[in-house]
Amino acid sequence: MKKLIVNADDFGLTAGVNRAIIEAHTRGVVTSATLMANMPAFDDAVQLAKEHTALGVGLHFNITQGRPVTAPSSVSSLLDERGEFLESSAAIARRLIAGRLRIEEVVIELRAQIEKALSAGIKLAHVDSHKHTHALPHVCRAIARTISDYGVNAMRLPRERWRFDARAVSLKLLGQSAGAFALSQLCRAGESALRQTNVKTTEAFFGVTQTGFWNKRWLIDLIERLPDGASELMCHPGYDDSELGGVKTRLRQSRESELRLLTDPDVAAKLEEMNVKLISFSDL
Numbered sequence: 057m058k059k060l061i062v063n064a065d066d067f068g069l070t071a072g073v074n075r076a077i078i079e080a081h082t083r084g085v086v087t088s089a090t091l092m093a094n095m096p097a098f099d100d101a102v103q104l105a106k107e108h109t110a111l112g113v114g115l116h117f118n119i120t121q122g123r124p125v126t127a128p129s130s131v132s133s134l135l136d137e138r139g140e141f142l143e144s145s146a147a148i149a150r151r152l153i154a155g156r157l158r159i160e161e162v163v164i165e166l167r168a169q170i171e172k173a174l175s176a177g178i179k180l181a182h183v184d185s186h187k188h189t190h191a192l193p194h195v196c197r198a199i200a201r202t203i204s205d206y207g208v209n210a211m212r213l214p215r216e217r218w219r220f221d222a223r224a225v226s227l228k229l230l231g232q233s234a235g236a237f238a239l240s241q242l243c244r245a246g247e248s249a250l251r252q253t254n255v256k257t258t259e260a261f262f263g264v265t266q267t268g269f270w271n272k273r274w275l276i277d278l279i280e281r282l283p284d285g286a287s288e289l290m291c292h293p294g295y296d297d298s299e300l301g302g303v304k305t306r307l308r309q310s311r312e313s314e315l316r317l318l319t320d321p322d323v324a325a326k327l328e329e330m331n332v333k334l335i336s337f338s339d340l
Contacts, residue, residue, distance in 0.1 A: 057284070057285075057331070057333060058282050058283070058284055058285070058287070058290070058330065058331065058333065059285065059286040059287070059332070059333045059334075059335045059339070060087075060279075060282060060286075060287050060289060060327070060332050060333070060334055060335065061086070061087055061112075061286065061288045061289070061291050061334075061335055061336055061337060062085050062087050062088065062147045062288075062291060062293065062318070062327070062334065063086075063088040063089065063090060063112075063114070063184070063212070063272065063288055063290055063291065063337075064077040064080060064084045064086050064088070064089040064090070064092050064166035064286035064291050064293055065089075065116055065184070065186075065290060065291070065292050066083075066090075066092060066095075066116065066186075066294070066305075067089040067090055067091045067101045067105075067113070067116065068091050068092035068093070068095040068096075068097050068098040068100075068101040068116075068290055069092055069096075069097060069294070069300075069303060069305070070095075070096070070097050070294070070295075070297070070299040070300050070303060071097045071100050071299060072294055072295030072297045072299055072300055073097070073293070073295070073300065073311065074100050074101045074295075075104075075295065076106055076293040076295050076311065076312075076315045077089050077104075077111075077113060077293055078104050078111070078292075078320065079293070079315065080250055080291070080293045080314075080315055080318040080319055081108060081110075081111045081172055082108065082310060083319045084315075084318040084319035084320075084324070085318055085319075085323060085324055085327060085334060086111070086291065086293070086318055086321070087334050087335060088111065088112035088113070088114065088181065088182075088336040088337060089101075089105075089111055089112070089113055089114070089115070089312060089338045090114040090115060090116035090182075090183075090184050091105070091113055091114065091116055091173055091178065091180075092116045092118050092186065093115065093118070093125055093168075093169035093172045093173055094118055094123060094124065094125050094168075095118070095121075095122060097299075098172075098176075098187050099167070099176075102173075102176045102177065102178060105178055106178075111252040111336075112181045112182075112336025112337055112338055113173075113178055113179070113180060113181060113182055114181050114182035114183055114184060114208075114210075114212075114337060115169060115170055115180050115182075115183045115184075115208075116184060116185065116186055117166055117169060117172055117183055117184070117185040117186065117189070117190060117199065117246030118141070118169070118185070118186040118188050118309055119141050119142075119148065119162065119165060119186075119189055120141050120142060120143060120144060120147075120148065120187045121143065121186060121304065122140065122141060122300045123139060123140055124141065124168070124169035124170040125165065125169050125172050126164055126165055128223075129159040130132075130161065130164050130165075131162075131165045132163055133151070133156060133157045133158045133161050134157065134161055134162065134165060137332070138204075141311065143304075144187060145187045145188055145189045145191070145192065148192065148195075149192055149227060149252070152192065152194060152195075155182055157237060158252070158312050159198050160196050161176035162194075162195055162198050163198050163202055165302050166198070166203075170203070170206050170208070171206075174206065178318075180206065180207075180208050180278055180279070181208070181210060181336060181338040182208065182210035182211055182212065182271065182336040183199055183203055183208060183210075183211050183212070184211065184212035184214075185199075185212075186285050187265075188214050188239055189216045190211070190212075190245065190246070190257050191213075191214055191239050191243055192242065193242065193245035193246060193249070196211075196243075196246035196249055197245075197246075197249040199211065200246075200249045200250055200252075200255050200273065201253070203255065204253065204254060204255065209254055209255055209256060210255060210256045210257065210337040210338075210340050211250065211256075211257055212253050212257065212258075212261065212288060213243045213246050213247060213250070213257045213258075214236075214240070214242075214260060214261050214262055214263075214264055214290070214334045215239065215240040215243040215247075215261055216236040216239065216240055216262055216263070216264050216265060217260055217261075217262070219281075223269045225274060225320050228269070229265060229266070229269060231264045232264065232265045232266075232268075232269075233321055234275075235264065235265075237266045239264060241258065252278065254340045255266075256337075257340075258285075258286040258287055258288045258340070259283065259284075259285035259286055259287065260283050260285065260286075260287040260288070261287065261288045261290070262278060262287065262288070262289050262290070263288075263289055263291065264290070266312075267290070267292065267307070268282060268306065268307055268310040269310070270291075270310065270313055270314050270317055271313075272317060272323075273319055274321070275323060276322070276323070276326050279323070279326045279327055279328060279330055280326070281284075282330065282332060282336075286335065286339075286340060291314050291317055291318060292307050292310070292311050293311055293312075293314045293315040294307070294311030294312070294314075294315065295311065295312060295315075296308045296309050296311060298310055
């Protein structure tokens with residue numbers, strides 16, 4: 057059987073992103089969302105999650121944007137001189153390679169973000185991360201060893217299956233495809249770490265290459281070509297409003313494009329035609 061988790065990242069980033077995620081869930085095909093514990097619209101996201109209990113909720117573990125949930129002095133190796141997180145996974149990796157990033161501090165912040173969500177009344181179904189920092193093997197292993205302490209037993213592995221589409225080739229997509237390939241290679245170590253735990257993941261993952269460049273033909277084609285087993289499609293619905301304008305993100309108008317596609321009746325009809333069962337991480 058073909059099963060699909062449609063997970064909306066960035067739940068809690070802004071009220072407009074939150075509203076779009078709920079619309080994509082109630083009027084469309086989104087089954088899951090991942091919550092950002094250190095972002096301004098966290099409380100709004102929690103309230104919406106409690107009102108829409110069919111939406112699976114995970115943690116969008118964030119150590120690349122904003123300020124930590126825990127005391128800055130406890131996680132100083134994750135921060136810049138302003139007391140804010142480093143702004144990219146590459147920066148995290150460079151500091152890790154240089155021996156200047158302490159994995160025990162990653163765990164401290166991970167626990168703080170999980171506990172904030174749990175204290176707010178959210179039952180977490182899985183963990184992924186902002187900008188895929190958990191694809192870094194040391195970070196992935198630390199997360200896999202920690203989350204079971206909180207009854208969380210699933211994690212995203214962003215190992216995307218690469219497929220060349222000559223009809224949609226562009227320099228930007230080729231660049232993102234290269235990034236997706238690199239993530240997939242990093243995830244080999246993550247797969248090994250998960251095999252030593254009870255943490256589950258999907259058999260396939262999609263969404264890195266096409267982030268910011270969704271179109272209907274690509275999405276319909278993806279549904280038609282889904283492999284057997286459980287897959288995850290990562291998405292970023294949202295509204296490009298004034299609040300989003302004050303947030304550092306490259307995804308702006310594309311969030312509204314994704315929302316339109318996620319609520320397009322033709323997409324839901326194609327899923328039904330192909331006998332794809334929509335699930336969330338708690339169904340793995």
